[in-house]
Amino acid sequence: METLYVELGNARYPISIGPGLLRSAALLAEPLKGRDLLVVSNTTVAPLHLPGLKAALPDRRIATCILPDGERHKTLATAALVFDALVAHRCNRDAVILALGGGVVGDIAGFAAACYQRGIDFVQIPTTLLAQVDSSVGGKTGVNHPGGKNLIGAFHQPIAVIADTDTLASLPDRELRAGLAEVIKYGCIYDADLFAWLETNIARLLAREPDALIHAIRRSCEIKAAVVAADEREHDIRAILNFGHTFGHAIEAATNFDTCLHGEAVGFGMLLATDLSARLGSVEASLPRRLAALLEASGLPVATPRIGVARALELMQMDKKVRGGMIRLVLLARLGRAVVTADYAEAALRATLTEYFA
Amino acid sequence: METLYVELGNARYPISIGPGLLRSAALLAEPLKGRDLLVVSNTTVAPLHLPGLKAALPDRRIATCILPDGERHKTLATAALVFDALVAHRCNRDAVILALGGGVVGDIAGFAAACYQRGIDFVQIPTTLLAQVDSSVGGKTGVNHPGGKNLIGAFHQPIAVIADTDTLASLPDRELRAGLAEVIKYGCIYDADLFAWLETNIARLLAREPDALIHAIRRSCEIKAAVVAADEREHDIRAILNFGHTFGHAIEAATNFDTCLHGEAVGFGMLLATDLSARLGSVEASLPRRLAALLEASGLPVATPRIGVARALELMQMDKKVRGGMIRLVLLARLGRAVVTADYAEAALRATLTEYFA
Numbered sequence: 001m002e003t004l005y006v007e008l009g010n011a012r013y014p015i016s017i018g019p020g021l022l023r024s025a026a027l028l029a030e031p032l033k034g035r036d037l038l039v040v041s042n043t044t045v046a047p048l049h050l051p052g053l054k055a056a057l058p059d060r061r062i063a064t065c066i067l068p069d070g071e072r073h074k075t076l077a078t079a080a081l082v083f084d085a086l087v088a089h090r091c092n093r094d095a096v097i098l099a100l101g102g103g104v105v106g107d108i109a110g111f112a113a114a115c116y117q118r119g120i121d122f123v124q125i126p127t128t129l130l131a132q133v134d135s136s137v138g139g140k141t142g143v144n145h146p147g148g149k150n151l152i153g154a155f156h157q158p159i160a161v162i163a164d165t166d167t168l169a170s171l172p173d174r175e176l177r178a179g180l181a182e183v184i185k186y187g188c189i190y191d192a193d194l195f196a197w198l199e200t201n202i203a204r205l206l207a208r209e210p211d212a213l214i215h216a217i218r219r220s221c222e223i224k225a226a227v228v229a230a231d232e233r234e235h236d237i238r239a240i241l242n243f244g245h246t247f248g249h250a251i252e253a254a255t256n257f258d259t260c261l262h263g264e265a266v267g268f269g270m271l272l273a274t275d276l277s278a279r280l281g282s283v284e285a286s287l288p289r290r291l292a293a294l295l296e297a298s299g300l301p302v303a304t305p306r307i308g309v310a311r312a313l314e315l316m317q318m319d320k321k322v323r324g325g326m327i328r329l330v331l332l333a334r335l336g337r338a339v340v341t342a343d344y345a346e347a348a349l350r351a352t353l354t355e356y357f358a
Numbered sequence: 359m360e361t362l363y364v365e366l367g368n369a370r371y372p373i374s375i376g377p378g379l380l381r382s383a384a385l386l387a388e389p390l391k392g393r394d395l396l397v398v399s400n401t402t403v404a405p406l407h408l409p410g411l412k413a414a415l416p417d418r419r420i421a422t423c424i425l426p427d428g429e430r431h432k433t434l435a436t437a438a439l440v441f442d443a444l445v446a447h448r449c450n451r452d453a454v455i456l457a458l459g460g461g462v463v464g465d466i467a468g469f470a471a472a473c474y475q476r477g478i479d480f481v482q483i484p485t486t487l488l489a490q491v492d493s494s495v496g497g498k499t500g501v502n503h504p505g506g507k508n509l510i511g512a513f514h515q516p517i518a519v520i521a522d523t524d525t526l527a528s529l530p531d532r533e534l535r536a537g538l539a540e541v542i543k544y545g546c547i548y549d550a551d552l553f554a555w556l557e558t559n560i561a562r563l564l565a566r567e568p569d570a571l572i573h574a575i576r577r578s579c580e581i582k583a584a585v586v587a588a589d590e591r592e593h594d595i596r597a598i599l600n601f602g603h604t605f606g607h608a609i610e611a612a613t614n615f616d617t618c619l620h621g622e623a624v625g626f627g628m629l630l631a632t633d634l635s636a637r638l639g640s641v642e643a644s645l646p647r648r649l650a651a652l653l654e655a656s657g658l659p660v661a662t663p664r665i666g667v668a669r670a671l672e673l674m675q676m677d678k679k680v681r682g683g684m685i686r687l688v689l690l691a692r693l694g695r696a697v698v699t700a701d702y703a704e705a706a707l708r709a710t711l712t713e714y715f716a
Contacts, residue, residue: 087505147445153476
């Protein structure tokens with residue numbers, strides 16, 4: 001098992017990564033001692049992993065709240081189901097939510113933990129690669145609104161993250177690949193060596209070799225933890241984690257959140273952001289092709305949905321990254337270094353949008 | 359105009375108290391410059407005060423969201439109306455919500471501000487005495503759940519509080535009196551001189567003499583600001599502000615939140631908490647009668663709804679003040695000094711509950 005820490009101003013929490021962690025009572029025993037527990041999971045994950053988790057905590061009454069599966073259920077109405085469960089089980093401020101599932105479960109359960117009695121503790125137990133390398137770390141929680149993704153939410157840090165790599169064995173190929181998109185993102189924005197390592201080792205990851213998975217997850221979490229520690233509330237630095245996301249969110253919104261997975265949309269978005277960076281001359285002209293090759297080797301789609309330039313611009317305006325009317329974008333200064341900027345030639349943005357969306 | 363400040367670890371915001379403030383553009387002009395605004399109000403307050411507020415900001419497009427009036431509408435569904443309005447007006451992270459109304463409007467609008475895009479700024483413009491002396495200051499926001507009051511919420515501080523005493527002219531007598539209950543509370547828990555001043559000046563307050571109102575509001579806000587500054591997140595000290603509230607919440611929940619006003623319930627609750635304090639020997643045996651006399655002089659009801667001892671205990675167990683199974687209560691060490699404790703004779707609690715609820 002590998003353990004690293006997210007260091008915040010007034011808090012610190014461990015991320016544990018390795019096989020068999022979900023069944024290890026020791027890891028959860030101390031922080032949860034004597035407290036009411038509510039496991040929030042979904043209809044897909046609960047049959048696979050809830051029995052193991054429950055068995056690891058044999059001496060405790062564990063309430064459960066099983067949500068419908070899917071991004072389209074990441075709504076305020078679904079969060080209300082968690083509130084109902086907390087009230088039905090008379091959970092008080094000492095209660096702890098265990099979020100067992102992918103990013104959607106973690107985001108909803110974390111948001112419910114943020115709001116119930118103005119904030120109770122929660123533990124992230126991510127069971128997808130995407131959640132293990134991204135959404136379970138950093139404290140962003142929330143739900144979607146018909147007008148946009150994650151428009152309703154809170155910053156609320158978990159007290160622990162437990163990434164059991166065994167849970168990835170049952171992950172569908174498509175979801176594994178979507179998770180790899182975020183790992184590739186960390187290479188793009190922060191670590192050219194990781195990017196090169198991925199180019200060499202992508203087949204090992206697709207074959208789910210444990211050592212390769214642990215390396216990719218640990219390095220991703222290290223990068224995310226470092227960025228979140230520098231800027232918990234996304235005043236500036238943290239925004240680099242949104243590389244590919246402004247374009248990606250537009251794709252997800254235009255396709256009603258049900259056509260591509262979040263990681264796939266981020267893959268598309270990274271292509272656009274890298275293309276724009278190349279047009280602006282900050283990265284070599286070959287980088288978009290090199291990124292597309294890595295995405296393709298990862299089994300990710302690279303043919304963007306043609307959502308239209310006007311619609312894309314409209315949806316990007318709605319995105320949270322807009323301040324004072326300018327669309328702020330995360331672009332690459334070079335491979336391994338991202339910058340947040342609203343200072344770019346609009347013609348270049350239109351050229352990129354036209355190439356990928358028209 | 360009087361201005362005092364709530365001092366927090368990493369923030370500071372002004373509370374302005376006086377006549378005519380709502381129509382004073384100067385007070386709002388600077389912090390809101392160039393930002394999208396959404397005024398959240400309700401069907402009762404908007405016709406009275408929205409035109410004046412709008413006139414004070416003549417050069418800005420102001421979106422509005424008018425909620426139904428009443429505590430029974432303090433729900434997640436009503437908060438969703440505010441989210442819808444924010445999205446419909448394409449508000450981004452720079453947007454500011456102006457909460458124009460009583461405690462319910464402020465709590466809902468503040469909660470929506472806390473959650474929209476994981477937190478946007480808001481200004482409290484309280485138009486009831488209760489909101490001016492209590493709910494608009496301190497950053498507690500939230501909505502009710504059928505299982506209990508304020509079970510869903512967030513700590514989110516306003517960037518300013520503007521208490522225009524002119525708005526109290528149109529306040530129904532019953533609501534003015536309910537607000538006085540919270541002023542009496544500050545006397546009980548923090549300031550015996552304020553309690554004595556109220557005994558002498560209650561008729562002036564009921565006659566709405568401006569000087570008396572401003573004195574009562576300023577002293578209440580000073581006390582609340584001091585307590586909140588010492589303990590923003592209610593780890594311990596801040597809980598003294600809940601004097602009368604644990605008993606009061608049980609009454610409100612048992613009567614479905616539609617029989618008595620919050621301030622009236624707090625009035626009842628203070629009677630029980632003072633009675634229990636007297637039974638435990640920490641205050642003189644005559645104090646419950648002295649408090650009842652002041653409540654009656656304020657025109658507040660003192661005949662408690664007979665909700666039953668068992669039901670009261672059950673509802674108090676559900677209250678947020680319960681930790682580790684023990685009901686923590688705010689009791690008086692003496693007039694002007696409150697303590698939070700779970701260390702009291704259960705027989706004394708039962709005797710109090712029996713006297714007031716059986």
